[in-house]
Structure formats: C-alpha cells, structure tokens
Amino acid sequence: MEPLSSFFGVSVILLGIGIYGLTTKRNAIRILFSVELIYNAANLNIIAFARLRNPPIVTGQVLVLFTIALAAMEAAVGLSIIILVSRLNADIDLSKLSKLKG
C-alpha cells in the first residue's frame, strides 16, 4: 500500500491545476473543467484519508458518493447557464459578461 502522501500529492497537483485554470482561463466551459478537477482532487483526498486511516472507515466512500452526485448536478445547472449565456450574448468569455455587475 502506498503511503498517504503519494495520493495526497496527486490530489494537491490536481488542485493546483484546477486553481491555475480557474484563474487564467476566461472561457466559461474551461472554468467548469477546472471546477470539476478541483472536485476530483477533493474526492481523492477523502477516499485516501478514509482508506489509509487505521482502521479504515466506510464513511468516506459514502461522502464521496454524495459529492459526485452534487458535482454532476452542478455541471448540469452550469452548462444550462452557459447555453443560456451563449444564446443571449454570442460569446461565453466571462470577462465580457457585465450584465450582473453592480
């Protein structure tokens, strides 16, 4: 069994890639990719901590089941918002969307 730090390292790298995409990209779909990557990093973390605990517990898997379902819902709502925005604006560059700005 690998130590926790190796799985944790993969998770941290995924989180770093997600944050990088979240801050540099302006395409709404690309930002959704980044959010999904961050979700996956969190899920991997939860599973690794639950499995490599002594003794392992099953609660982590239950929690990740909930997170995956939530992520799928978030993707569905987000993509429908993107489709709506693209219909209204002919562009999904988030830096050009200023209708909701105060």
Add this chain to the structure above:
Amino acid sequence: MTDLLFLAFAAVTIGAAILAIEARDLVYGAAALGIAFLGVAGLFFLLDAAYVGWFQIAVYIGAVVVLILFTVMLVGPKKGESPLGLKRVSLLAAMLVSLLLGMTGALANATAFPGPDSCGSGCDLSLFSTSLLKNYGVPLEFMSLVMAAAVIGALALSKTDRGQ
C-alpha cells in the same frame, strides 16, 4: 505491481488534467477531462473503493463529459478563447498553494496514517450500503430533492419564450 499501477494512474491523471486545461480545442479538452476522470477512478480502485470507482466512471464519463461535449457542440468550440496577461501571477499562486498543501501533506506523513494493507471492514460493500441507507438515509433523500431541484432549474433556465 501496485506501485507501477499507481504511477501509471497518477501520470495519466495529471497529464490529462493539464491537457484538459491547456488544449486549444475545447473538444480535445473535454476528451482529456474524461481521461483524467478515468485516471482518478483507477486511483479509487487502488484505494479499495471499487464501488465509488464505478460510480465515478458512470456519472463523470457517462454523464458529465457527454453533457460537456454536447454543450461544446451547441455553443461552438471556437467561442470564448481569448488570451490574457494574468498568467504568470496565477501560475505563481497555484504553485504556492501546491507547495503549502504539499508541506502539510509531508507533515501528515506515514506516521500519522500508516494505512493497513488489508482494508477489512472499512471497504466492505454490505457495510457501505447499510451505512448509506441507515446512517445517511435522510441526507440521501435530501440529495434526491436537490437533484430534482437542479433538473427543474436547468429546464427553467433553458426554456425559451418562443410560444408567447
């Protein structure tokens, strides 16, 4: 054997994640995102969480990636691609966050989490399902409520007023 599998899955996951963010074409990006999800599912299998791994494959690759591809086709893959000058700062920020969290991970090293070789009752599928339905039955029902709300919200958002 497990080490090799771990290295392969980790490399595939990280490479595909970078490709998903950096690929010029959004369709390729979505495909790379699917491969990254597959790599994470492989890591779940290595962590003895086979059910969650299959769930990940079914939901992420079967639903989310297909939905994203559908949206990319609908919106048009060429839209919204504009370079910007913020790149260096945010790269620095991502590296800093990774370093910080990596240090935390190094501190929480193998001494605190030894990780027994056999998972035992921690990965038992029947225990998992009884825990899901007995201890977390109410959150499960709330989850289905949220799911219904999300579906209705998505439908309401994408409804056109063409009829009126």
